[in-house]
Amino acid sequence: MTETKEAQDVVLRLSGITKRFGALTANDAISFSLARGEVVALLGENGAGKTTLMNILFGHYTADEGTVEVFGQPLPPGLPGAALAAGVGMVHQHFTLADNMTVLENILLGTAPLWRPGLGRGGARQRVQQLSRDFGLAVHPDARVATLSVGERQRVEILKALYREARILILDEPTAVLTPQESDALFETLRKAVAQGLSVIFISHKLHEVTAVSSRVLVLRHGRLVGEVATAETDRHQLAELMVGAEITPPAPAEARPGATLLKLEKVSTPARGNRTGLRGIDLELKAGQILGLAGVSGNGQGALADLLSGLETPSAGTMELTGETVTSWSPRDALKARIGRIPEDRHTTGTIADFTLTENAVLERYAQPPIATSGWMDWSAARRAAEQVIETYDVRCPGPETRIRLLSGGNMQKLILGRVLEAQPMIILANQPVRGLDIGAVTYVQERLIAARDAGAAVLLISEDLDEVLTLSDVVRVICEGRLSPEFPRGSKTPAELGQWMAGQGFDDAA
Amino acid sequence: MRLDPIAAPSPARTLGLPALALGATVLVAMGLALIAGADPLATLGLIARGAAGSKFALLETLNRATPLIFTGLAISVAFRARLWNIGAEAQLYAGALVTVVIGTQLGLPGPLALPLMALGAVLAGALVLLGPVLLKTRLGVDEVVTTLLLNFIMALFISYLLEGPLKDPMGMGWPKSPALPRDARLPRIVEGLRLHWGFGLALLSALAVWVMQTRTTLGYEIRATGLNAEAARFAGIPVGRVLVKTALISGGLAALAGFSEVAGLKGNLTADLSPGFGYTGIVVAMLALLHPLGVVVSALFVAGVFVGADSMSRAAGVPTYIADILLATALLFMVLAILLTKVRVVRG
Numbered sequence: 001m002t003e004t005k006e007a008q009d010v011v012l013r014l015s016g017i018t019k020r021f022g023a024l025t026a027n028d029a030i031s032f033s034l035a036r037g038e039v040v041a042l043l044g045e046n047g048a049g050k051t052t053l054m055n056i057l058f059g060h061y062t063a064d065e066g067t068v069e070v071f072g073q074p075l076p077p078g079l080p081g082a083a084l085a086a087g088v089g090m091v092h093q094h095f096t097l098a099d100n101m102t103v104l105e106n107i108l109l110g111t112a113p114l115w116r117p118g119l120g121r122g123g124a125r126q127r128v129q130q131l132s133r134d135f136g137l138a139v140h141p142d143a144r145v146a147t148l149s150v151g152e153r154q155r156v157e158i159l160k161a162l163y164r165e166a167r168i169l170i171l172d173e174p175t176a177v178l179t180p181q182e183s184d185a186l187f188e189t190l191r192k193a194v195a196q197g198l199s200v201i202f203i204s205h206k207l208h209e210v211t212a213v214s215s216r217v218l219v220l221r222h223g224r225l226v227g228e229v230a231t232a233e234t235d236r237h238q239l240a241e242l243m244v245g246a247e248i249t250p251p252a253p254a255e256a257r258p259g260a261t262l263l264k265l266e267k268v269s270t271p272a273r274g275n276r277t278g279l280r281g282i283d284l285e286l287k288a289g290q291i292l293g294l295a296g297v298s299g300n301g302q303g304a305l306a307d308l309l310s311g312l313e314t315p316s317a318g319t320m321e322l323t324g325e326t327v328t329s330w331s332p333r334d335a336l337k338a339r340i341g342r343i344p345e346d347r348h349t350t351g352t353i354a355d356f357t358l359t360e361n362a363v364l365e366r367y368a369q370p371p372i373a374t375s376g377w378m379d380w381s382a383a384r385r386a387a388e389q390v391i392e393t394y395d396v397r398c399p400g401p402e403t404r405i406r407l408l409s410g411g412n413m414q415k416l417i418l419g420r421v422l423e424a425q426p427m428i429i430l431a432n433q434p435v436r437g438l439d440i441g442a443v444t445y446v447q448e449r450l451i452a453a454r455d456a457g458a459a460v461l462l463i464s465e466d467l468d469e470v471l472t473l474s475d476v477v478r479v480i481c482e483g484r485l486s487p488e489f490p491r492g493s494k495t496p497a498e499l500g501q502w503m504a505g506q507g508f509d510d511a512a
Numbered sequence: 513m514r515l516d517p518i519a520a521p522s523p524a525r526t527l528g529l530p531a532l533a534l535g536a537t538v539l540v541a542m543g544l545a546l547i548a549g550a551d552p553l554a555t556l557g558l559i560a561r562g563a564a565g566s567k568f569a570l571l572e573t574l575n576r577a578t579p580l581i582f583t584g585l586a587i588s589v590a591f592r593a594r595l596w597n598i599g600a601e602a603q604l605y606a607g608a609l610v611t612v613v614i615g616t617q618l619g620l621p622g623p624l625a626l627p628l629m630a631l632g633a634v635l636a637g638a639l640v641l642l643g644p645v646l647l648k649t650r651l652g653v654d655e656v657v658t659t660l661l662l663n664f665i666m667a668l669f670i671s672y673l674l675e676g677p678l679k680d681p682m683g684m685g686w687p688k689s690p691a692l693p694r695d696a697r698l699p700r701i702v703e704g705l706r707l708h709w710g711f712g713l714a715l716l717s718a719l720a721v722w723v724m725q726t727r728t729t730l731g732y733e734i735r736a737t738g739l740n741a742e743a744a745r746f747a748g749i750p751v752g753r754v755l756v757k758t759a760l761i762s763g764g765l766a767a768l769a770g771f772s773e774v775a776g777l778k779g780n781l782t783a784d785l786s787p788g789f790g791y792t793g794i795v796v797a798m799l800a801l802l803h804p805l806g807v808v809v810s811a812l813f814v815a816g817v818f819v820g821a822d823s824m825s826r827a828a829g830v831p832t833y834i835a836d837i838l839l840a841t842a843l844l845f846m847v848l849a850i851l852l853t854k855v856r857v858v859r860g
Contacts, residue, residue: 312746350743351746355740356736376730378731407520
């Protein structure tokens with residue numbers, strides 16, 4: 001590519017962006033440019049600086065050094081909205097739609113006066129429909145957003161950006177909430193957008209998507225741009241190494257030797273609570289020495305099942321058996337007594353108490369038993385020893401056991417929870433999104449520990465929205481959809497696409 | 513402008529900011545004195561001397577601090593568990609009422625009567641808070657509303673009793689209860705000095721609460737429930753039961769303020785027994801950052817301001833409500849100081 005051509009084609013240029021938060025340099029002299037009609041993937045672990053960079057681009061933060069140019073014009077720093085006006089649109093991971101309004105109203109929101117209903121709506125509707133057709137974003141303009149699926153909502157977000165004539169689209173972890181089929185449809189849309197001269201920044205940490213959709217990959221690590229490679233000239237392995245700065249070997253569990261059934265649910269239902277789906281008459285068996293992976297799009301009953309096993313929820317119908325005995329009284333304390341180890345979905349609000357020290361958090365599930373406490377009196381030196389044991393065995397990086405846990409990174413927090421669970425030698429382990437948001441090093445560590453626990457005879461229920469993770473770890477896979485469970489699929493018996501169909505609700509016989 | 517959380521505040525921040533808050537409070541006091549036409553420095557000196565300048569002044573301050581330590585402890589125990597007990601006033605009167613009833617109606621000898629009066633008071637206070645906490649844990653009724661409204665119910669109930677069944681027949685028509693017999697009163701700590709054992713009991717209570725919070729499983733449960741009830745419930749802590757236990761302790765402590773005022777100082781029950789000790793206890797607890805030993809210090813400070821302002825007002829002609837303004841500004845500055853130890857104000 002000649003220099004003059006490149007200069008013409010550049011639509012976005014970031015030069016020497018540096019942003020410091022106290023001692024932490026979140027972005028360190030990051031420079032890159034985006035050309036017309038290309039998809040650039042921005043790859044990096046959590047905390048690598050991707051979000052900070054995008055916040056600077058959108059004027060939420062002011063960079064300490066460096067400039068942003070859009071279509072050759074410098075963007076005024078610290079002015080939210082300037083990027084939008086210049087033609088940059090962003091689709092956030094968490095959608096920003098008004099549930100009680102229609103698709104069209106959501107798209108028009110903020111662009112047209114709402115107090116003059118009907119005015120210009122006809123033209124707007126036509127434009128939205130035109131955009132829908134051009135980009136393959138099928139969604140009915142008059143549908144209420146509340147009735148849409150997650151994939152459809154994402155399409156509305158993209159339409160919103162396109163309607164505002166965005167020429168640069170930024171997608172933040174767009175596939176995190178999609179089924180494989182929905183992801184494929186999204187990639188198709190991106191290809192159409194690029195063909196029409198739009199440019200796309202695709203933020204992700206899923207390597208196979210990055211290689212599937214992008215033409216160039218930028219890798220961020222610890223706030224620096226550590227790699228810029230053409231997608232055609234690289235592979236997943238090299239990207240993963242660039243991302244973490246070390247060689248990666250994904251866990252490869254040996255053949256499972258399933259033993260006795262430790263937990264058995266028969267026709268169990270739980271009530272729906274608010275927006276949360278309940279369970280609808282599910283049968284489930286967890287066997288010793290086996291990892292059962294539960295795949296599914298989020299919000300399909302995973303929360304209810306996790307709460308049930310945690311002791312927070314009781315069945316409204318059906319029976320629950322633990323090692324062959326029917327459960328009659330059920331609470332978190334009963335679950336702990338039954339030796340169910342629980343790794344909760346949200347380590348910040350459920351798994352730990354932020355303002356408690358590591359010591360206090362390490363004994364959270366057994367503070368009332370000897371040696372931590374005898375007849376109501378705490379033995380803090382015993383608690384401290386227990387914490388030190390976890391810190392040492394599970395490689396929790398921290399200043400010491402008296403540190404408040406809110407100061408730890410997500411990975412170290414998760415290691416403490418994992419240690420707390422495994423030190424109690426659980427018979428059944430509920431691992432709900434055990435590696436979400438962790439960096440690759442911590443992911444591998446947590447996964448290997450779970451496999452080791454399986455090999456030691458524990459029954460593991462792995463709940464994850466990441467199909468790759470489920471397929472890597474599970475001996476048996478089941479899919480949850482609208483509170484129902486698919487049959488058991490042994491390892492390797494179903495392709496991701498086939499599981500995707502189950503995730504979308506096809507194949508269930510009571511398709512009510 | 514926005515607020516950025518500070519992960520690990522420096523000691524300079526955690527100690528310096530509250531000191532700054534206190535300094536700012538003093539400045540406001542001097543400004544008020546100036547407005548009232550008095551010499552600011554002399555006014556401050558008069559308040560200090562009035563609070564602790566003589567043996568009499570000091571004992572008066574300690575006496576005034578006693579009920580505030582009890583109500584401050586009651587509030588701090590409850591607030592730690594995020595149980596918003598605004599009804600210490602009602603619990604105090606319940607304690608005072610039972611103290612008077614047991615002391616005057618049963619005719620027991622002193623050594624037997626006093627412990628029974630104290631125990632009865634604690635039970636009565638605990639019972640007054642039990643209703644609101646059960647409504648909260650069972651039905652989700654906001655305890656701020658129920659405990660606050662109970663204060664008025666209790667005040668009217670006491671008025672009714674003092675005009676009716678509990679009215680002192682020898683009281684020349686005044687609405688007051690009969691007096692406790694001599695031997696059913698708390699003895700003085702030092703004979704001849706106006707300081708009774710209620711103060712000793714208050715100090716002991718503070719120590720006991722501190723030990724409870726730091727050394728027992730109940731204290732651990734209370735702190736866990738207050739900091740993150742969801743995580744506490746997940747970890748198997750019976751959050752509802754912990755709140756009930758917290759309420760019983762909190763109500764009992766507030767009731768001891770009533771017991772100590774009646775049996776130690778007044779000797780009988782009147783409708784104006786408490787000039788808002790239950791509410792001032794909230795200020796005391798907040799100034800102490802809910803620390804039980806800190807409650808003793810802040811109760812002494814608050815009592816000192818009241819007693820000192822009383823005496824200053826007689827000498828300098830500055831109105832006594834300067835004391836209320838002082839406490840209010842101290843509290844506001846302290847709340848701001850606490851906030852600023854946790855967050856930093858950042859531009860942009």
